[in-house]
Amino acid sequence: MTVTWPDEVDEILGGDLTAALAYGTPAGGAVVTAVAPIGLRDRALGTVGFTTSLGFGKKLERIKRNPKVALAFHAREHGLGDPLNRRYVLVQGTATFDAQPDRATLDRIGEQATPYLGAPRRGPFWDRWLSAYYADRVLVTVAVHRVVVWHNLGANSEREVYGEPLPAKDAAPQFPPAKGTGPRVDAGRAGRQAAKLPHHLLAYGQDDGFPAVLPVSVSGATPEGLRLVLPKSAPEGGRRAGLLSHSYRPALVGLETRQHTGWVEVTGRDALYAPHTRAGFVAPPNKTLLLLGNGFMARRGLKQATEQGLLDSLRADQAL
Template sequence: MTSAVRWPDVADAVIRGDLTVAVAYVTPADGAVVTSVSPVGLADREAGRVGFTTSLGFPKKLERILRDPHVALAYHTREHGFAAGSSYVLAQGTASVDLRPSPQRLAELMRASELFLGETRRGPIWDWLLREYHQERVFVDVGVERVALWPDPAARGAMTVTGAAWPKAPTAQRPPRKGTGPRVDLAALARQIGGLPHRLLAYRGADGFPVIVPVAVTGHDDAGLHLDVPPGLLPPGGRRAGFLAHAFRPQCVGLGMRTLTGWLTVTDESARYAPHTSKGLAAPPNKTLLTVSNGLLAKYGLWRARRDGTAARLQNLARGRVG
């Protein structure tokens, strides 16, 4: 059993304070998906553990993490949170999923959430509406195996690594049968991400852990999005990769997110991303509307998970009964 990775103070100040972070997990085709979550400071440096919560309303994410627990979290923006400093922090590790957290753990989460997301609405109607949202949370705990730290939020400058050594670059992947070119309207996509300033790319590293890299989009043509990337962080050749563009307001009251999967091509001269799928999400910049929406979505997600067998399937996966 490996000892816990105890990351440095500068990384801890970021990990405990960022309001929104990027989370990446791997896919069966050796790609990666990257999305955003609000971890509300869930971390234990002495135990070498970070984490976040989700719900049964996102079963594909949970199923993929249960089947392949290699995950990564990128603490990449200081907006509206409590983190100090300007470092870009990447934590990689092995996830475990707590599908049935204890009442004590849920109560601790509620207290942590109010610091980041504001006071919880209470009263008979609110308690009914938010019961599933608060009481049916799923915890994803990540035993950290490596923390990489850059002094710049764009991940430029000298990298410092705590824990496992940084691996060599992964080899190029075989192109998909349907081809590597874009499969979505690039002009429409460029408009959709135009107001989403935080952009990140994720790929599967040579040791199986996702690598999340901040990128800038400098334009597009028929072949894909043109990327400006930190030197040395994207491996040469072609591979499957995930892309995230997102924005959020204080306490996440109002946010936008677009997640892509696609094909990344890196040469000595350029980096180009050809998106194959595109999904968007937006939350209203109104506390009451957001709270009602969260409550109703949690109720529907739990009902659907129980009705279609998702909840039972995830429980079997968590017990090691892969089916």
């Protein structure tokens, strides 16, 4: 059955400048990262979408292996919709993508992105420098299984569900990893960096295999981990989880992202998050510098993905 959603939710899916994507890990955890949805959705078909890069081949490879994903629409600033529409929207579904998009698809992505990200730079230098950045765009389409809506951005209201019902029970706590649950990177530093940013999201696996993503706040940090405050719907116990903290500006010019995988212990609405890995970047609030960086990162990412065989792996099934 095709899943649909009301107008006030469609406005959010069509207006938000960024969303948080969560996908599973082989160990039963989740990774959460920021993506650009650029208004990609079709209520008649029951799909939503986002764009990413072939240079992030590891992310696409994991989605290919386990296509159950979630998109959290969690922030209204700098988008095209009504900033007073404060609903928090979680979309869960099955993702597919074409690792060899044709020119028509790439052109359509560019046209769709312009109202959100601005017109692309053109000219002899930019056409050459950004060729990898624009040519390696990938359109990911998510067939929606359910849409969960809270009436505030803190996800502390009652939930409305469109599509498949939520699992009848929370996922059971997971067995601790063999290397232990404690931090493997500097938790104090991670907490200080995260606390400076306005948006924080925690992702973990549900009982039905879909990732869940909830907004959280960072209340402090100790050598044992980051102190988090969670919505009341968060499941208790310990489990592998991903944590994203980020900020962004109009047209996504000027970004800061702090991203972790690790272990979370939840008691009531309080949690201790022990980071095991860290990643992140800071992009300058200057479009020229940003595009120079995008071009460099795209070239490097494609080169690495090619050398590691990820591109061949992603394209193998589609070449048959």
